[in-house]
Amino acid sequence: MQIATDSPQALTAIRTDLGAIFVSMELSRSIWLITSLLPGSGEKLSKHVVRAGDIAGLMARFTQLRAKARARTGCSYPIIVIQEAGLDGFWIHRVLCKEGIESHVVDPASIATSRRRRRAKTDRIDGEALVRALLAHKRGEPRVCAMVRVPTPEEEDRRRICRERKVLLADRIRHVNRLKGLLFAQGVTGYQPLRRDRRERLEELMTGDGRPLPMHLKVQIGRELDRLELLLEQIRAVESERDTLLAAEPTAMPAPAAMLLDIKGIGPEFAAILWSEGLFRHFANRREVAAYAGLAPTPWQSGSVDREQGVSKAGNPRLRTALIQLAWLWIRNQPQSALTHWYQQRVRLNGGRLKKSTVVALARKLLVALWKYVTAGVIIEGVVMKAA
Known part of the structure; x- marks a missing residue:
């Protein structure tokens, strides 16, 4: 079987005729690496660096990409951006959407990678992989990656109540264990820091060898109880806020x-x-x-x-x-x-x-x-x- 090689146009591995400028953003605390693929550029990917958090510089770079694509093809193309879900949250995605730019947030664990034991990993390689994943996604290839459903600001803010309570409970457990450990080292057992009479019972405690609690230890335990009581007050405030939210929920449909x-x-x-x-x-x-x-x-x-x-x-x-x-x-x-x-x-x-x-x-x-x-x-x- 022979393959025809006299085709007027050489076939490329990446389809770039999707009518858009594809851009990936590798985000870090210091810089943003912008990897772009312009129509008519074949497989050549351009890379630029923008200072982290510089939205004005990012928009200026997008303007330059549009001008470059227009000069090369004579047409104006929209920009489609992809970024990984990470520490930056979704604020960059919301800024891009507000500017009328199509933006996607991808689950980084869903992008296929090499299974070599020592695989190369750099921002440059990851940026190119994101562009290829975005191209495949826009071509309609199934299961190529998993795009994240970005919550609304209200939905994102609403779940902070339960998450804060979990953090406060973990802090409370640490303080209670620290108090019990300090007393156990003196032979004292059975003390419950979460009881309301915790300070009264502290005055009655005696060490295992029959001595009153040492002065500096008692002062340290008192400061620890101050922090514990502040945590208990914050937990009550968070729970009250949660109950208020649930009480207001029946006003919405379908509750x-x-x-x-x-x-x-x-x-x-x-x-x-x-x-x-x-x-x-x-x-x-x-x-x-x-x-x-x-x-x-x-x-x-x-x-x-x-x-x-x-x-x-x-x-x-x-x-x-x-x-x-x-x-x-x-x-x-x-x-x-x-x-x-x-x-x-x-x-x-x-x-x-x-x-x-x-x-x-x-x-x-x-x-x-x-x-x-x-x-x-x-x-x-x-x-x-x-x-x-």
């Missing part, structure tokens, strides 16, 4: 957070996390729901080898953690539901083993059931609702 609160076993914290971290988004099917939470299965199949590697853990870790905690509580608070019966039957078939892996599967089923409940009003079979 999914309020619907979650109607189910026995789901309190304000779980309802806020489920809604702000995941269920506010639009999903096409149950597979997308499970994948977003990182609860989708990960098979390993090749020839006669067929094994399951567990859940992917590639989604929202906060939502996944909350769902697994809720799954354990669901068994206790909803013993007559169909999901609990399914869990108990699977555990019996396994001879009482594999409870942890089974509860992860229950968390996936529970997430899908709650998604159907808040979006389509499908009541979970056998679920008990709270009394009015």
Whole structure:
């Protein structure tokens, strides 16, 4: 078989006739590397550096790219930009959209890379890979990369309440453990720093060898209690703000957070996390729901080898953690539901083993059931609702 080689135009590996200027942005704290592909330039990629945060310089560079493409082809082309989701958040994407520029934010873990043990990685190589991924995405190639659904500023701001509370709880645990450790070194056990009479009980404590607490140790513990009480006050303020938000939620339609609160076993914290971290988004099917939470299965199949590697853990870790905690509580608070019966039957078939892996599967089923409940009003079979 012979291949014709007398074609008037040489075939290129990259299609550049998509009618746009494709630009990738490699972001860092000091510089932004701009990699661009202009129409009519073949496979040649141009690279320029802009100081980090310099939006005016970025727009000036885009103007130069448009002028260069117009001088080369005689036509005016739009600019399509791609960047990785990272520490810069979504403010650059919002600025570009406000300027009328088509912008995409990609999940960096979804871009295919070399599987060599020592693969080369530089901003230059990553910028070129982003441009190729953007080209393939605009050509309509499926599964070439995963574009991030950028939340609105209101959606992004709303989920800060639950995230701040989690940080404050972690700080509270550290302070409580530090207090108990200081006292344990003196032979004192049983002291509970979270009790309201913590300062009164501190005056009554004696060391293990019958001495009063040393002066400097008592002063240190007092300062530690000051920090702990400030944390407790901030936690109460955050929880009050969360409850106020949930109370205002029924004014919106279809009030999914309020619907979650109607189910026995789901309190304000779980309802806020489920809604702000995941269920506010639009999903096409149950597979997308499970994948977003990182609860989708990960098979390993090749020839006669067929094994399951567990859940992917590639989604929202906060939502996944909350769902697994809720799954354990669901068994206790909803013993007559169909999901609990399914869990108990699977555990019996396994001879009482594999409870942890089974509860992860229950968390996936529970997430899908709650998604159907808040979006389509499908009541979970056998679920008990709270009394009015």
